[in-house]
Amino acid sequence: MSFGGPQWPQEPQQQGQQGQQGYGQQPGYGYPPQQGQGQEQGQQPGYGYPQPHQPQPNPFPGAQGSTDTPDWGALADASASRGRRKRLLLVGGGVLATVAVGAIVATAVVSTNKKNDEAKNPVPTGTVSPTGTPTPEPTFSSVAPPPPPNPKDYISDPKKDKAPLSAEGLFPGKKMSMNGRAYKKGATSATTNCAAVTQGGLGSVLKRNGCERVLRATYVKDGVAITVGVAVFPSEAAAQKAKDQASGGIAPLTGAGVGDFCHATVCLRRSNAIGRYAYFTQAGFANGKKVTKADKPVFQASDDLGTFAFNQIYARGRAQASAAAADSGE
Template structure:
């Protein structure tokens, strides 16, 4: 059941029962948990008049990982001695992982685990990757109240990428904030004010240099200790139309795409 709540400042908040997949305070969109499952979703329209245009400064973006887009080093396979080959031992089946705490989920989240391909097919649309980063310096990834919440709750890093559709009409910055615990992730998901662009930032790219500004559509969900988000903006930096169903759909599709590796850990 999805219930939209319209606000006088032009924002929209939606309370939804996660499948499994929400800022609060007077005068701005609010979302509340919808049941026993702590995972939740918050969808907000960021009004174009809600904040002044934030200049995109190229120096603020630190490209993470290696030039190949992988934040891990290449591994060389061990050479097999000549002669009779020794049968490989059976591979143990993956075990389910409790992703609510980094103590039970110690594996690092690699960029290629979240965004393995330079192109993504979602809902009949093709999106090409324009830029990617792994940010441990959180100033690059968030603004204002959201930035403060990420720091306060001990965010380890933000893995993110910007994609453009083939027509170069929509740009999407999607990412995952890695938190130490599920409690920390839930607090971060409620923090910030997208209407004032005190939220996760749009990441400017080669073909979308003007998306680090207000006027886009924000969506967020929580999986265990991870905060997954998507920010959809016009590729030319112009605000998206309020209530645009395509923009909402694209935001949700990117959330669903980014949670795949997290759900895979849970299943084992």
């Protein structure tokens, strides 16, 4: 019987027009006043045009042959007026210059801020930069790393399966627990004489398929005794053949508080294989009672010990695969 599988600033307003109101229109300068206007307002006679009923002044004061005295006050007023005109023009030009400088400064400030923003907010990877040049994408290697070693490879090939193997190493401790069910361990053994620890036709099957050794251990729980035997073969194919051809069973292992069982009675025998290992169980009552299909504790014990054997063999492969990965620096 076989086991199951376990945003810009505004420009400043131009002020050049202010102060130019009435330019060239001062009373008495450049234009004749109305009759009586100067007398009514107490203003001096105008310059540049003759006043009524008065002698006309020489148009070129200070010239030779002239008997008139130049109007020095009028000349001074004219000079002052021309000076004011020049100053107003200069002031107006200054305002315009100020506006131009202000615009340049504002432009420089905005340009600087824009550069700062770009520095703080770089172009995202994979987009087009302000110069129109695509930014490079990160590159990764297209070569996948090698897969980790497969534990099954180490328990299938004798060239890789080099770890020490013993009954105590395969069946450690004084007890075994499976899903809360505790089993006490009895005796253990190991032999290279595979046929010697079998019953029925199992010996010949092991021998025919090149069995190298058998490791056994017995466990007990609530009056049920189970012996589990693990047979080692030179290949996975050989172990699989031995499992398929199995007849008879592994011989019960007594001792360490466990008496004779499955002798001259009906017991439950099962077989399975993983890698180059085949494993067998024989379970029955410690008192010699024969096993029936209704005896669930016996079937449960057989399942638990078969699962335990599978786990131990696979753990052996996993440990060797991990060690190989560490040695290769993977």
